[in-house]
Amino acid sequence: MLTARRRWAVAAVILSGSLLLASCGDSDSGGSDSKTLRLWHYESPDSAMGAAWNEAIKEFEAKHPGVKVKFEEKGFEQIQKTAPMVLNSSDAPDIMEYNKGNATAGQLSKQGLLTDLTAEASKRGWDKKLSAGVRTTSMYDSDGVMGSGKWYGVPNYAEYTMVYYNKDLFKKYGITEPKTFDQLTAAMAAFAEKGVTPLANGGAEYIAQQYLYQLALSKADRSWVDKYELYKGKTDFHDAAWTYAAQTFADWVKKGYISEKSTSTKAEDAGVSWIQGKAPILFSGSWWYGRFQSEAKFDWDTTLWPGSNLTLGSGGNLWVVPKNAGNKDLAYDFIDITMSKKIQNLLGNKGGIPVSADASAITDPKSKQLITDFNTLSRRDGLAFYPDWPVNGFYDVLVSETQKLMTGNEKPDGYLSALQQAYDKGAPKQ
Known part of the structure; x- marks a missing residue:
């Protein structure tokens, strides 16, 4: 995030007022209001x-x-x-x-x-x-x-990310609740066949890039994360994990699992669409959990991303x-x-x-x-941070490049090359 990230809530309501507020003075000058x-x-x-x-x-x-x-x-x-x-x-x-x-x-x-x-x-x-x-x-x-x-x-x-799913929608369409990754993709295919876009998504902010990062994490290990996040080795965006993630994400858009129209959707709108029962599945963070408890008027549950020891958090x-x-x-x-x-x-x-x-x-x-x-994640050292963390300005790069991938204006190989260029420019020289 979130975290955006999260982020993590990242989509908080912005109240009126400017960032430039009445001055409280410098701490060393004694000009602050101690009350x-x-x-x-x-x-x-x-x-x-x-x-x-x-x-x-x-x-x-x-x-x-x-x-x-x-x-x-x-x-x-x-x-x-x-x-x-x-x-x-x-x-x-x-x-x-x-x-x-x-x-x-x-x-x-x-x-x-x-x-x-x-x-x-x-x-x-x-x-x-x-x-x-x-x-x-x-x-x-x-x-x-x-x-x-x-x-x-x-x-x-x-905080950590998880799969939120609307049990009532799964029941309504006669689709099995997922326990494995294969069951998750089978459920998405079944919803798409019934004219329902299965995944709530926010391409204008952090949600889309977090779907993609999770796909990469499912093919990665701790040393991969340490290279990417902590510069303990060289990160190659054309490796097996990143390539799988970009290709799978683009494929999901083509199959209708993710709406191409969600490129301009903000995280708040994606969360609200799930609350309103418009999408059966949302992959996002625990920062939504309390809100969903109070606002979602249907039976729902969560699961860790199946088939992966690592997740964002x-x-x-x-x-x-x-x-x-x-x-x-x-x-x-x-x-x-x-x-x-x-x-x-x-x-x-x-x-x-x-x-x-x-x-x-x-x-x-x-x-x-x-x-x-x-606690399950903590015991297996499963927190893998967030994709925008490594270099300054990378969040905006991930948003814009992932939008291009969603619309088809960028192919997976070009997408990964763009990320590599931005990452290498900002990361410490090794």
Whole structure:
């Protein structure tokens, strides 16, 4: 993502107001308003994270009499495209949700726009609460590469992708719910034959590229992921995994499993089409889970992508503290509250994946299944991050090139060559 990514919700409602807000002053100048914590995040209020952060705001204000949280909801794309400009000014918020990975949080840390949280992570025990796989995206070296170096962000939830399927539609059309990859493709073929486009898709944002990356992951292993994401070797976009992914994805469009018209569809629209029962299958992230629990009026279930040990996922998006934040100590306190058992347990019961919850406190059956599947992935080291992470600007390349692949304006070989060129241009020289 998501994560877009996810991302991960990535399709949050953008409220009115400009990114350029009333200045709170530079933290070193003492010009900030110590009675206000300025907070930006892009989780919709009905998502698990949105509900948890709203409760955290109440908790924060109760523990800090006289201090108010000025929360401003931003869209994922809005923050993604404008963060470097805003954070390099006195208009930076005190704390902000930001996408994790080399091309996003890594770039901001490399540019000196984020506060080093290493001492706070140790002092407050955040480092002890996060597993190694989740912790990877918290730390960045001097080149902005994740996995080592200093702490620049704190994820307080985790995320992964899965196949969501509408059990009622499968029943209506007499199609077997899939347990294997062959059954998944057979189900898609059966829906297409009945005039139903099986896969909800958003070609204008992250969903299409994540379908394609998952297909590649089904033919890959951990060393492949480490080469691509962490530069531990050379990435070849014409290898067996990438070639299979591009050819299969293009074939699915031709067969009607994915609508060519979805090139201009945004992630939000794809999710809503699934909620409305228009598409039987959606492959996307756990960031949708809580929303689907509250809004989907039909019987549904999920499964990990069949036939693959790897799937997209990681620690969740990061709480980051801008270098120019005016109230850093208050920001650290807010992060601490979101890591508390109370907020973590709430997150879990609302359909999120907490990083530090009391397992016995998660009572919702669907939430338990969500966390069980995540634990299955964690045990097999199955989190493979996201396709747009490796190099700066790669998200936009993946969107535009995958759109061309969907419309047939680019063949798989040309598509992969375009990705190779953009990746090689942005990746560190080996």
